[in-house]
Amino acid sequence: MFSKACEYGIKATVHICIRSQQHERVSLKNIAEKIDSPIAFTAKILQSLAKNDIINSSKGAKGGYEMSEDNFNKITLLDIVKAIDGDNIYNGCGLGYKNCNAKKPCPMHFQFKSIRDDLKKMLETTTLQELADDINEGTSFLVR
């Protein structure tokens, strides 16, 4: 469904969000450990998240990643997925045609579109705050 990069990106952002709620900045090393991801690969992903203004990065000693409070319930899963995997998963044709076009639908269009639309709605309405809250409440888990 999502790329590995995107999965890491979502987990990393959730972790950063939780720590930012506690006003703590986290290092790359800490993130990779917490979400169990390859460190250098995670660095690339964090860079692109930073370029998309989803997280902030600071260089140097005591540097690391953080998220502004404004973003807690402003950034959604869609922002992250879009930044890393692009919009194909929630806009593209299920059978791989360049565009999904209801005027000239592919054989799977009618069955596929509504699910894709639900996915899109889910992604754009799910905020990091929500995901972080569940983890803080022990309802869901970042590691397993």
Next chain:
Amino acid sequence: MFSKACEYGIKATVHICIRSQQHERVSLKNIAEKIDSPIAFTAKILQSLAKNDIINSSKGAKGGYEMSEDNFNKITLLDIVKAIDGDNIYNGCGLGYKNCNAKKPCPMHFQFKSIRDDLKKMLETTTLQELADDINEGTSFLVR
């Protein structure tokens, strides 16, 4: 969402189904032309569809691929997806954990599961017959 192999596999099976309704056997070359796919790669996919008893293949002159009438409304998209991409897309965890486990859910579980379940239901209830009918009626299109 689906792999290229799976997209080709779905298109190919739909095409074979339509031709089989007309009691015609189709060659690899014809399939690859009709669905606009790389010919040798398509051959591999058709082989695995044949091994999974989704289509039948015949060697030699006048050989090719066909589908038994019984399969028209027995084979679903799920059968094809399962044969080519496996079951991860409709059973696996959205954040890449080995298993989706409601007892120890990942941060995206509650949001993701219902969409994944809808996708699964769609795949297992959509038969080739339906897809073929739409194309025959001009409601959807195999090529674009």
Next chain:
DNA sequence: ACAAACTCGGATAAATTTATCCGATATAGA
């Protein structure tokens, strides 16, 4: 000024997916 602790970003490598090539084999028909 210096060292330690960080991220940045380019180069490279490994793994997987996608795609091609070709000899072996099977079938139909002349």
Next chain:
DNA sequence: TCTATATCGGATAAATTTATCCGAGTTTGT
């Protein structure tokens, strides 16, 4: 039997995704 026409299946190559390495630059604290 011979030839043309097919798929089969193993080897290989290209492209993309995933992962690693390392020098350069930045910031903090001594």
